[in-house]
Amino acid sequence: MDKAQETVIxxxxxxxxxxKRVCILTGAGVSAESGISTFRxxxxxxxxxxxxxxxxxxxxxxxxxxxxxxxxxxxxRREVNQDKKPNPAHIxxxxxxxxxxxxxxxxxxxxxQNVDGLHQQAGSDPDLYExxxxxxxxxxxxxxxxxxQCGEKHSDDVTxxxxxxxxxxxxxxxxxxxxxxxxxxxxxxxxxxxTAAYCCDLFLSIGTSSQVYPAAGLMMLAKSxxxxxxxxxxxxxxxxxxxxxxxxxxxxVLPLVF
Ligand code: BV8
Ligand code: ZN
Numbered sequence: 001m002d003k004a005q006e007t008v009i010x011x012x013x014x015x016x017x018x019x020k021r022v023c024i025l026t027g028a029g030v031s032a033e034s035g036i037s038t039f040r041x042x043x044x045x046x047x048x049x050x051x052x053x054x055x056x057x058x059x060x061x062x063x064x065x066x067x068x069x070x071x072x073x074x075x076x077r078r079e080v081n082q083d084k085k086p087n088p089a090h091i092x093x094x095x096x097x098x099x100x101x102x103x104x105x106x107x108x109x110x111x112x113q114n115v116d117g118l119h120q121q122a123g124s125d126p127d128l129y130e131x132x133x134x135x136x137x138x139x140x141x142x143x144x145x146x147x148x149q150c151g152e153k154h155s156d157d158v159t160x161x162x163x164x165x166x167x168x169x170x171x172x173x174x175x176x177x178x179x180x181x182x183x184x185x186x187x188x189x190x191x192x193x194x195t196a197a198y199c200c201d202l203f204l205s206i207g208t209s210s211q212v213y214p215a216a217g218l219m220m221l222a223k224s225x226x227x228x229x230x231x232x233x234x235x236x237x238x239x240x241x242x243x244x245x246x247x248x249x250x251x252x253v254l255p256l257v258f
Contacts, residue, residue, distance in 0.1 A: 001248070005246065005247065005248070008244050008245070008246055009246060009253070009256055009257055011244060012230050012244050012246065012257050013256075013257050015202055015228055015230070015244070016096075016202065016257060016258065019106060019200075019201050019202035020105075020106060020107070020201055021106070021107045021109075021196075021199050021200045021201055021202075022100075022106060022107065022108045022109070022200055022201075022202045022203075022204065023109050023111060023193075023196040023197045023199075023200035023202075023203050023204070023218070023222060023227075024093060024108065024109070024110045024111065024203075024204045024206060025111050025112075025113070025197075025203070025204070025205050025206070025208060025215065025218055025219070026093075026110065026111075026112045026113065026114060026119070026206045026207055026208065026250075027112075027113045027114065027205075027206070027207045027208025027209065027210075027215075028113070028114060028207060028208070029206070029207020029208060029209075029233060029234075029249075029250060030087075030089045030090065030112075030114065030118075030119075030206055030207035030250045031084070031087070031090075031114055031116050031118055031207075032207065032249070032250075033087040033088070033089065033249060033250065033251035034084045034085055034086060034087045034090070034116075034118055035084050036081055036084050036116055036118075052069075052073070055181050057069070057070050057073045058178070058180050058181055059180045059181045059182055059183075060180050060182055060183055061182070062180075063148075063173075063175060063180070067164045067173055067175075068162075068163065068164055070175075071162075071163075071164045071175075071176075072162055074142065074176045074178075075160075075161075075162060077142060078142060078143065078159075081116060081142075084116065084118065085118075085121070086118045086119075086121050086122035087118075087250075087251045088251045088252075088254065088255050089206070089207070089249075089250035089251045089253075089254045090118050090119055090121070090122035090124075091122050091123075092254035092255050092258045093110060093119065093122070093124060093254065093258070094119065094122040094123035094124045095123075095258065096108055096258045097110065097123075097124055097125065098123065109134050109136065109192070109193075109196035109200075110124050110134065110135045110136070111136045111138055111192075111193040111196060111197075111215070111218065112135065112136070112137055112138065112139075113138055113139050113208060113212060113215050114137075114139070115137070115139050115140055115141055115142040115178045116142060117141055117142070117143050119135055119137075120135060120137075134192070136189050136192045136193050136196070137189070138179070138185055138189055138190070138193055138215055139178055139179040139185070139215075140176075140177045140178035140179050140186075141177055141178070142176055142178055143155070144176070144177035145158050145165075145174050145175060145176055145177055146174070146175065146177050147167035147169075147170060147172040147173070147174055147175075148172055148173045148174070148175045149167065149170055149171075149172025149173065150167060150169060150170040150172055152167050152168075152169050152170065152172075153177075154167065154174045158174055185214065190214070193215070193218060194218070194221065197218040197219075197221040197222045197225075197227075198221055198222070198225055199225070200222055200225075200227050201226070201227050201228065202227060202228050202230070203218070203219060203222035203223070203227045203228070203229050203230070204230045204231075204232065205219055205229070205230070205231045205232070205233075205237075205239065205242075206231075206232045206233070206250050206254070207232065207233060207250045208233070208237070209233075209235075209237055209238075210237045210238060210239045211238070219239060219241060219242075220241060223241040228243050228244070229241055229242050229243045229244070230242070230243065230244040230245075230246065231244070231245050231246070232246045232248065232250055232253050232254070233246075233247070234247055234248055234249055235247075
Protein backbone atom coordinates (compact mmCIF):
# COMPACT_ATOMS: atom_id res chain seq x y z
CA MET A 1 0.00 0.00 0.00
CA ASP A 2 1.50 3.39 -0.95
CA LYS A 3 2.41 6.14 1.52
CA ALA A 4 -0.58 8.30 0.63
CA GLN A 5 -3.00 5.47 1.31
CA GLU A 6 -1.30 4.72 4.63
CA THR A 7 -1.84 8.36 5.65
CA VAL A 8 -5.51 8.19 4.65
CA ILE A 9 -5.97 5.01 6.66
CA UNK A 10 -4.40 6.67 9.70
CA UNK A 11 -6.69 9.69 9.36
CA UNK A 12 -9.77 7.50 8.92
CA UNK A 13 -8.81 5.48 12.00
CA UNK A 14 -8.74 8.77 13.95
CA UNK A 15 -12.13 9.85 12.57
CA UNK A 16 -13.61 6.50 13.55
CA UNK A 17 -12.30 6.86 17.11
CA UNK A 18 -13.68 10.40 17.51
CA UNK A 19 -17.04 9.95 15.76
CA LYS A 20 -20.20 10.11 17.86
CA ARG A 21 -22.77 8.89 15.34
CA VAL A 22 -21.69 6.72 12.42
CA CYS A 23 -23.69 5.56 9.41
CA ILE A 24 -22.23 2.72 7.36
CA LEU A 25 -23.70 1.93 3.92
CA THR A 26 -22.60 -1.37 2.37
CA GLY A 27 -23.12 -2.83 -1.08
CA ALA A 28 -22.38 -6.04 -2.93
CA GLY A 29 -18.60 -5.40 -2.78
CA VAL A 30 -18.59 -6.23 0.95
CA SER A 31 -19.75 -9.78 0.12
CA ALA A 32 -17.40 -10.20 -2.86
CA GLU A 33 -14.67 -11.77 -0.66
CA SER A 34 -17.23 -14.27 0.63
CA GLY A 35 -17.54 -15.48 -2.95
CA ILE A 36 -20.88 -13.81 -3.68
CA SER A 37 -20.59 -12.11 -7.07
CA THR A 38 -21.60 -8.46 -7.06
CA PHE A 39 -25.13 -7.74 -8.20
CA ARG A 40 -24.27 -7.00 -11.79
CA UNK A 41 -22.26 -10.21 -12.12
CA UNK A 42 -24.97 -12.31 -10.45
CA UNK A 43 -24.95 -14.56 -13.50
CA UNK A 44 -22.90 -17.68 -13.91
CA UNK A 45 -21.09 -16.41 -16.99
CA UNK A 46 -21.79 -19.76 -18.62
CA UNK A 47 -24.96 -18.37 -20.19
CA UNK A 48 -27.56 -19.87 -17.80
CA UNK A 49 -28.67 -16.38 -16.79
CA UNK A 50 -26.22 -14.04 -18.53
CA UNK A 51 -28.60 -13.51 -21.45
CA UNK A 52 -31.03 -11.83 -19.03
CA UNK A 53 -30.66 -8.33 -17.60
CA UNK A 54 -30.69 -8.64 -13.77
CA UNK A 55 -32.71 -5.44 -13.61
CA UNK A 56 -35.42 -7.20 -15.66
CA UNK A 57 -35.37 -10.27 -13.43
CA UNK A 58 -35.27 -8.24 -10.19
CA UNK A 59 -38.47 -6.36 -11.02
CA UNK A 60 -42.18 -6.76 -10.37
CA UNK A 61 -43.12 -6.65 -14.04
CA UNK A 62 -40.39 -9.21 -14.75
CA UNK A 63 -42.07 -11.48 -12.19
CA UNK A 64 -45.59 -10.83 -13.46
CA UNK A 65 -44.48 -11.49 -17.06
CA UNK A 66 -42.72 -14.78 -16.25
CA UNK A 67 -43.07 -15.77 -12.57
CA UNK A 68 -41.43 -19.17 -13.12
CA UNK A 69 -38.26 -17.66 -14.65
CA UNK A 70 -37.84 -15.05 -11.90
CA UNK A 71 -38.59 -17.59 -9.17
CA UNK A 72 -35.99 -20.00 -10.63
CA UNK A 73 -33.39 -17.20 -10.82
CA UNK A 74 -33.81 -16.61 -7.08
CA UNK A 75 -33.73 -20.35 -6.34
CA UNK A 76 -30.47 -20.54 -8.33
CA ARG A 77 -28.98 -17.54 -6.42
CA ARG A 78 -29.99 -19.10 -3.08
CA GLU A 79 -28.49 -22.43 -4.11
CA VAL A 80 -25.11 -20.94 -5.19
CA ASN A 81 -24.95 -18.76 -2.08
CA GLN A 82 -26.27 -21.02 0.68
CA ASP A 83 -22.79 -22.09 1.85
CA LYS A 84 -21.27 -18.60 1.74
CA LYS A 85 -19.87 -17.24 5.01
CA PRO A 86 -19.19 -13.74 6.37
CA ASN A 87 -15.67 -12.47 5.53
CA PRO A 88 -13.36 -10.21 7.63
CA ALA A 89 -15.26 -7.14 6.39
CA HIS A 90 -18.59 -8.30 7.86
CA ILE A 91 -16.87 -9.40 11.06
CA UNK A 92 -14.95 -6.13 11.52
CA UNK A 93 -18.19 -4.14 11.19
CA UNK A 94 -20.14 -6.30 13.61
CA UNK A 95 -17.32 -6.22 16.19
CA UNK A 96 -17.17 -2.43 15.93
CA UNK A 97 -20.93 -2.23 16.46
CA UNK A 98 -20.69 -4.41 19.56
CA UNK A 99 -17.82 -2.34 21.04
CA UNK A 100 -19.65 0.90 20.27
CA UNK A 101 -22.79 -0.36 21.93
CA UNK A 102 -20.85 -1.62 24.99
CA UNK A 103 -18.95 1.67 25.38
CA UNK A 104 -22.15 3.69 24.94
CA UNK A 105 -19.94 6.38 23.38
CA UNK A 106 -20.84 5.77 19.74
CA UNK A 107 -23.94 4.96 17.71
CA UNK A 108 -23.04 2.80 14.68
CA UNK A 109 -25.94 2.12 12.32
CA UNK A 110 -25.34 -0.31 9.49
CA UNK A 111 -27.48 0.18 6.38
CA UNK A 112 -26.99 -2.52 3.77
CA GLN A 113 -28.18 -2.85 0.19
CA ASN A 114 -27.25 -6.52 0.28
CA VAL A 115 -29.90 -9.22 0.52
CA ASP A 116 -27.51 -12.10 1.34
CA GLY A 117 -27.93 -11.97 5.13
CA LEU A 118 -24.15 -12.13 5.78
CA HIS A 119 -24.08 -9.05 8.04
CA GLN A 120 -26.64 -10.73 10.28
CA GLN A 121 -24.68 -13.99 10.17
CA ALA A 122 -21.59 -12.01 11.27
CA GLY A 123 -23.50 -10.78 14.33
CA SER A 124 -24.86 -7.37 13.27
CA ASP A 125 -28.12 -6.82 15.09
CA PRO A 126 -31.13 -6.86 12.73
CA ASP A 127 -33.15 -4.73 15.14
CA LEU A 128 -34.40 -1.98 12.88
CA TYR A 129 -35.81 0.50 15.34
CA GLU A 130 -32.96 1.03 17.73
CA UNK A 131 -30.46 3.43 16.12
CA UNK A 132 -27.29 2.27 17.88
CA UNK A 133 -25.95 -1.16 16.97
CA UNK A 134 -28.63 -1.81 14.36
CA UNK A 135 -28.79 -3.29 10.89
CA UNK A 136 -31.18 -1.98 8.24
CA UNK A 137 -31.62 -4.38 5.30
CA UNK A 138 -32.83 -1.73 2.83
CA UNK A 139 -33.49 -4.15 -0.05
CA UNK A 140 -34.85 -7.04 1.99
CA UNK A 141 -33.48 -10.54 2.45
CA UNK A 142 -33.19 -13.24 -0.24
CA UNK A 143 -33.75 -16.04 2.31
CA UNK A 144 -37.28 -14.84 3.07
CA UNK A 145 -40.45 -15.06 0.96
CA UNK A 146 -43.97 -13.72 1.18
CA UNK A 147 -47.22 -13.92 -0.76
CA UNK A 148 -47.52 -11.26 -3.49
CA GLN A 149 -51.27 -11.04 -2.90
CA CYS A 150 -51.78 -11.20 0.87
CA GLY A 151 -48.27 -10.69 2.30
CA GLU A 152 -48.29 -13.95 4.29
CA LYS A 153 -44.69 -14.96 5.09
CA HIS A 154 -43.42 -18.23 3.57
CA SER A 155 -39.93 -19.64 4.22
CA ASP A 156 -38.98 -23.26 4.70
CA ASP A 157 -42.20 -24.52 3.10
CA VAL A 158 -40.93 -23.23 -0.29
CA THR A 159 -37.22 -24.21 -0.36
CA UNK A 160 -36.08 -26.22 -3.35
CA UNK A 161 -39.25 -25.88 -5.45
CA UNK A 162 -38.76 -24.80 -9.08
CA UNK A 163 -42.45 -23.98 -9.53
CA UNK A 164 -43.75 -20.72 -8.09
CA UNK A 165 -45.26 -21.85 -4.76
CA UNK A 166 -48.89 -21.07 -4.03
CA UNK A 167 -49.78 -19.29 -0.80
CA UNK A 168 -51.75 -21.73 1.43
CA UNK A 169 -54.15 -19.21 2.99
CA UNK A 170 -55.06 -17.34 -0.21
CA UNK A 171 -53.74 -19.23 -3.26
CA UNK A 172 -51.62 -16.22 -4.29
CA UNK A 173 -48.08 -16.35 -5.72
CA UNK A 174 -45.13 -16.58 -3.33
CA UNK A 175 -42.23 -14.22 -4.13
CA UNK A 176 -38.80 -13.52 -2.56
CA UNK A 177 -38.92 -10.80 0.15
CA UNK A 178 -36.52 -8.47 -1.65
CA UNK A 179 -37.20 -4.96 -3.01
CA UNK A 180 -37.43 -5.10 -6.80
CA UNK A 181 -36.51 -2.26 -9.15
CA UNK A 182 -39.52 0.01 -9.39
CA UNK A 183 -40.77 -1.04 -5.95
CA UNK A 184 -40.83 1.30 -2.98
CA UNK A 185 -38.59 0.52 -0.01
CA UNK A 186 -40.17 -0.40 3.32
CA UNK A 187 -41.17 2.91 4.90
CA UNK A 188 -39.77 2.18 8.37
CA UNK A 189 -36.46 0.88 7.02
CA UNK A 190 -36.04 3.89 4.76
CA UNK A 191 -36.79 6.21 7.66
CA UNK A 192 -34.22 4.45 9.86
CA UNK A 193 -31.62 4.76 7.07
CA UNK A 194 -32.41 8.45 6.41
CA THR A 195 -32.25 9.26 10.13
CA ALA A 196 -28.89 7.52 10.47
CA ALA A 197 -27.47 9.39 7.44
CA TYR A 198 -28.99 12.73 8.50
CA CYS A 199 -27.70 12.55 12.09
CA CYS A 200 -24.27 11.04 11.54
CA ASP A 201 -20.96 12.89 11.79
CA LEU A 202 -19.17 10.11 9.91
CA PHE A 203 -20.52 8.26 6.83
CA LEU A 204 -18.71 5.21 5.44
CA SER A 205 -19.69 3.94 1.98
CA ILE A 206 -18.22 0.46 1.56
CA GLY A 207 -18.35 -1.81 -1.50
CA THR A 208 -21.04 -0.02 -3.46
CA SER A 209 -21.01 1.51 -6.94
CA SER A 210 -23.47 4.14 -5.61
CA GLN A 211 -25.72 3.68 -8.65
CA VAL A 212 -28.92 2.42 -7.07
CA TYR A 213 -31.34 4.93 -5.57
CA PRO A 214 -32.59 5.94 -3.12
CA ALA A 215 -29.73 4.21 -1.21
CA ALA A 216 -27.11 6.08 -3.24
CA GLY A 217 -28.62 9.38 -2.06
CA LEU A 218 -27.76 8.73 1.60
CA MET A 219 -24.17 9.90 1.12
CA MET A 220 -25.36 13.33 -0.14
CA LEU A 221 -27.78 13.58 2.77
CA ALA A 222 -24.97 12.93 5.25
CA LYS A 223 -22.70 15.41 3.43
CA SER A 224 -25.39 18.09 3.47
CA UNK A 225 -25.43 17.84 7.27
CA UNK A 226 -21.66 18.26 7.50
CA UNK A 227 -20.65 14.60 7.97
CA UNK A 228 -17.21 13.45 6.89
CA UNK A 229 -17.48 10.96 3.98
CA UNK A 230 -15.23 7.90 3.62
CA UNK A 231 -15.44 5.56 0.63
CA UNK A 232 -13.81 2.11 0.57
CA UNK A 233 -13.77 0.50 -2.85
CA UNK A 234 -10.99 -0.96 -5.03
CA UNK A 235 -12.50 0.92 -8.02
CA UNK A 236 -13.35 4.61 -8.40
CA UNK A 237 -17.10 5.36 -8.24
CA UNK A 238 -19.17 8.30 -9.47
CA UNK A 239 -19.45 9.74 -5.91
CA UNK A 240 -18.32 13.37 -5.95
CA UNK A 241 -18.46 14.30 -2.26
CA UNK A 242 -15.97 11.84 -0.77
CA UNK A 243 -13.48 13.29 1.74
CA UNK A 244 -11.37 10.17 2.26
CA UNK A 245 -11.01 7.56 -0.52
CA UNK A 246 -9.44 4.20 0.40
CA UNK A 247 -8.80 2.16 -2.74
CA UNK A 248 -8.85 -1.39 -1.45
CA UNK A 249 -10.87 -4.49 -0.74
CA UNK A 250 -13.19 -4.26 2.26
CA UNK A 251 -11.95 -7.55 3.73
CA UNK A 252 -8.40 -6.19 3.83
CA VAL A 253 -9.08 -2.53 4.72
CA LEU A 254 -11.74 -2.79 7.46
CA PRO A 255 -9.63 -4.78 9.93
CA LEU A 256 -7.00 -2.02 9.51
CA VAL A 257 -9.29 0.94 10.21
CA PHE A 258 -11.59 -0.35 12.99
C1 BV8 B 1 -37.52 2.95 -6.11
C2 BV8 B 1 -32.73 -6.54 -4.39
C3 BV8 B 1 -39.49 4.24 -6.23
C4 BV8 B 1 -33.13 -7.41 -5.54
C5 BV8 B 1 -31.91 -4.47 -5.40
C6 BV8 B 1 -32.85 6.73 -12.89
C7 BV8 B 1 -32.11 7.51 -12.02
C8 BV8 B 1 -32.16 7.28 -10.65
C9 BV8 B 1 -32.95 6.24 -10.13
C10 BV8 B 1 -33.67 5.48 -11.00
C11 BV8 B 1 -33.63 5.71 -12.38
N1 BV8 B 1 -34.42 4.78 -12.96
C12 BV8 B 1 -34.97 3.99 -12.01
C13 BV8 B 1 -34.53 4.41 -10.83
C14 BV8 B 1 -34.85 3.86 -9.53
C15 BV8 B 1 -34.11 2.54 -9.31
C16 BV8 B 1 -32.63 2.71 -9.55
O1 BV8 B 1 -31.93 3.25 -8.73
N2 BV8 B 1 -32.16 2.21 -10.70
C17 BV8 B 1 -30.73 2.33 -11.00
C18 BV8 B 1 -30.27 1.09 -11.74
C19 BV8 B 1 -30.51 3.60 -11.81
N3 BV8 B 1 -34.35 2.25 -7.93
C20 BV8 B 1 -35.43 1.54 -7.59
O2 BV8 B 1 -36.21 1.05 -8.38
C21 BV8 B 1 -35.69 1.41 -6.09
N4 BV8 B 1 -37.06 1.74 -5.83
O3 BV8 B 1 -36.85 3.85 -6.54
O4 BV8 B 1 -38.86 3.03 -5.89
C22 BV8 B 1 -40.89 4.10 -5.81
C23 BV8 B 1 -41.38 4.95 -4.81
C24 BV8 B 1 -42.70 4.84 -4.45
C25 BV8 B 1 -43.53 3.89 -5.05
C26 BV8 B 1 -43.02 3.01 -6.03
C27 BV8 B 1 -41.69 3.12 -6.42
C28 BV8 B 1 -35.45 -0.02 -5.63
C29 BV8 B 1 -33.98 -0.35 -5.76
C30 BV8 B 1 -33.71 -1.72 -5.12
C31 BV8 B 1 -33.49 -2.75 -6.21
N5 BV8 B 1 -33.14 -4.04 -5.58
N6 BV8 B 1 -31.65 -5.65 -4.79
C32 BV8 B 1 -32.11 -8.49 -5.79
O5 BV8 B 1 -30.98 -8.42 -5.27
O6 BV8 B 1 -32.48 -9.44 -6.51
S1 BV8 B 1 -30.65 -3.50 -5.88
C33 BV8 B 1 -29.31 -4.48 -6.18
O7 BV8 B 1 -28.45 -3.74 -6.99
C34 BV8 B 1 -28.49 -4.78 -4.97
O8 BV8 B 1 -29.25 -4.99 -3.82
C35 BV8 B 1 -27.63 -3.57 -4.83
O9 BV8 B 1 -28.24 -2.61 -4.01
C36 BV8 B 1 -27.61 -3.01 -6.21
C37 BV8 B 1 -26.23 -3.10 -6.75
O10 BV8 B 1 -25.54 -2.08 -6.16
P1 BV8 B 1 -24.17 -2.37 -5.39
O11 BV8 B 1 -24.48 -3.02 -4.11
O12 BV8 B 1 -23.44 -1.10 -5.39
O13 BV8 B 1 -23.43 -3.45 -6.27
P2 BV8 B 1 -22.62 -3.22 -7.62
O14 BV8 B 1 -22.38 -4.56 -8.22
O15 BV8 B 1 -23.27 -2.15 -8.44
O16 BV8 B 1 -21.21 -2.59 -7.11
C38 BV8 B 1 -20.35 -3.35 -6.31
C39 BV8 B 1 -19.21 -2.41 -5.90
O17 BV8 B 1 -18.33 -3.14 -5.06
C40 BV8 B 1 -18.39 -1.94 -7.09
O18 BV8 B 1 -18.18 -0.54 -7.00
C41 BV8 B 1 -17.05 -2.67 -6.92
O19 BV8 B 1 -15.96 -1.88 -7.34
C42 BV8 B 1 -17.00 -2.87 -5.42
N7 BV8 B 1 -16.22 -4.02 -4.97
C43 BV8 B 1 -15.97 -5.18 -5.61
N8 BV8 B 1 -15.21 -5.99 -4.81
C44 BV8 B 1 -15.01 -5.31 -3.63
C45 BV8 B 1 -15.65 -4.06 -3.73
N9 BV8 B 1 -15.63 -3.16 -2.73
C46 BV8 B 1 -14.96 -3.49 -1.60
N10 BV8 B 1 -14.33 -4.68 -1.44
C47 BV8 B 1 -14.34 -5.61 -2.42
N11 BV8 B 1 -13.70 -6.78 -2.26
ZN1 ZN C 1 -51.48 -15.17 0.21
